Amino acid sequence: xxxxxxxxxxxxxxxxxxxxxxxxxxxxxxxxxxxxxxxxxxxxxxxxxxxxxxxxxxxxxxxxxxxxxxxxxxxxxxxxxxxxxxxxxxxxxxxxxxxxxxxxxxxxx
Amino acid sequence: xxxxxxxxxxxxxxxxxxxxxxxxxxxxxxxxxxxxxxxxxxxxxxxxxxxxxxxxxxxxxxxxxxxxxxxxxxxxxxxxxxxxxxxxxxxxxxxxxxxxxxxxxxxxxxxxxxxxxxxxxxxxxxxxxxxxxxxxxxxxxxxxxxxxxxxxxxxxxxxxxxxxxxxxxxxxxxxxxxxxxxxxxxxxxxxxxxxxxxxxxxxxxxxxx
Numbered sequence: 676x677x678x679x680x681x682x683x684x685x686x687x688x689x690x691x692x693x694x695x696x697x698x699x700x701x702x703x704x705x706x707x708x709x710x711x712x713x714x715x716x717x718x719x720x721x722x723x724x725x726x727x728x729x730x731x732x733x734x735x736x737x738x739x740x741x742x743x744x745x746x747x748x749x750x751x752x753x754x755x756x757x758x759x760x761x762x763x764x765x766x767x768x769x770x771x772x773x774x775x776x777x778x779x780x781x782x783x784x
Numbered sequence: 785x786x787x788x789x790x791x792x793x794x795x796x797x798x799x800x801x802x803x804x805x806x807x808x809x810x811x812x813x814x815x816x817x818x819x820x821x822x823x824x825x826x827x828x829x830x831x832x833x834x835x836x837x838x839x840x841x842x843x844x845x846x847x848x849x850x851x852x853x854x855x856x857x858x859x860x861x862x863x864x865x866x867x868x869x870x871x872x873x874x875x876x877x878x879x880x881x882x883x884x885x886x887x888x889x890x891x892x893x894x895x896x897x898x899x900x901x902x903x904x905x906x907x908x909x910x911x912x913x914x915x916x917x918x919x920x921x922x923x924x925x926x927x928x929x930x931x932x933x934x935x936x937x938x939x940x941x942x943x944x945x946x947x948x949x950x951x952x953x954x955x956x957x958x959x960x961x962x963x964x965x966x967x968x969x970x971x972x973x974x975x976x977x978x979x980x981x982x983x984x985x986x987x988x989x990x991x992x993x
Contacts, residue, residue, distance in 0.1 A: 701856065702853055702856055702857055703856065703857050703858065706857070720912045721853070721854055721857050721859065721901075721912050722837065722850075722912035723912070725850055725853050725854075748856050749853075749856065
């Protein structure tokens with residue numbers, strides 16, 4: 676996977692993986708989460724997801740948090756740093772939306 | 785019921801992937817691989833699909849972790865070689881070395897250059913990655929072509945020497961046969977390299993658009 680951050684913005688994949696981890700989740704769960712939330716528009720390949728998870732772990736934005744009881748699947752959760760990054764991204768996107776809305780709606784008049 | 789098929793694809797990764805998928809369409813599911821053989825179990829036609837990933841440039845611990853991640857997702861994985869060599873597991877025979885040095889151990893993911901990933905066909909055609917690293921594949925195959933060519937050359941020289949220097953016909957024949965084996969491999973990899981380079985160029989053009 677290439678850069679998570681380009682010009683301060685997160686890629687869609689990165690942001691979605693982080694959002695999926697506001698509650699502890701495993702790889703398959705993350706994949707399903709993204710598929711459901713986007714109604715199947717964004718379906719990650721397993722290799723891509725693996726790369727994204729490792730990348731975020733090494734950045735310290737998410738962290739492993741044990742195994743799912745019964746299945747021994749590795750669980751991950753978002754860290755404090757990760758939450759801050761996600762909040763900043765939300766602000767950035769809201770700002771972008773405001774600007775876009777203003778311009779696009781005005782052009783319609 | 786098991787079925788065994790002997791087949792060697794070398795550096796032609798896509799051909800191998802296509803073939804495995806064709807077998808799956810006909811109701812054969814991969815059970816085991818060795819360097820030249822594929823063993824299949826029977827399954828329902830088109831129940832599974834296969835993808836091949838190039839992992840020779842990754843280290844052993846990455847591969848182990850990645851495989852367990854994929855198996856957690858419900859996939860099955862097999863490793864496969866690209867190169868053909870005289871090795872059993874991690875042991876390798878080096879015919880040109882002296883005494884016990886003829887037996888060497890292999891580093892890293894030797895003989896496990898490819899990962900075959902099996903998953904249930906669910907109609908969603910997502911690839912493992914958005915794009916294979918075509919360049920890494922090309923670089924690797926080029927290295928194999930050169931190594932095999934060099935082995936072939938050394939053994940051919942050895943063959944000539946043994947013809948002129950000694951009376952042992954057996955040695956000359958053995959060295960000659962080995963030399964031919966490596967030369968054939970070298971040609972095979974040269975062809976695969978051309979294929980890989982074409983693919984790499986195509987991928988680069990796509991990126992530039």
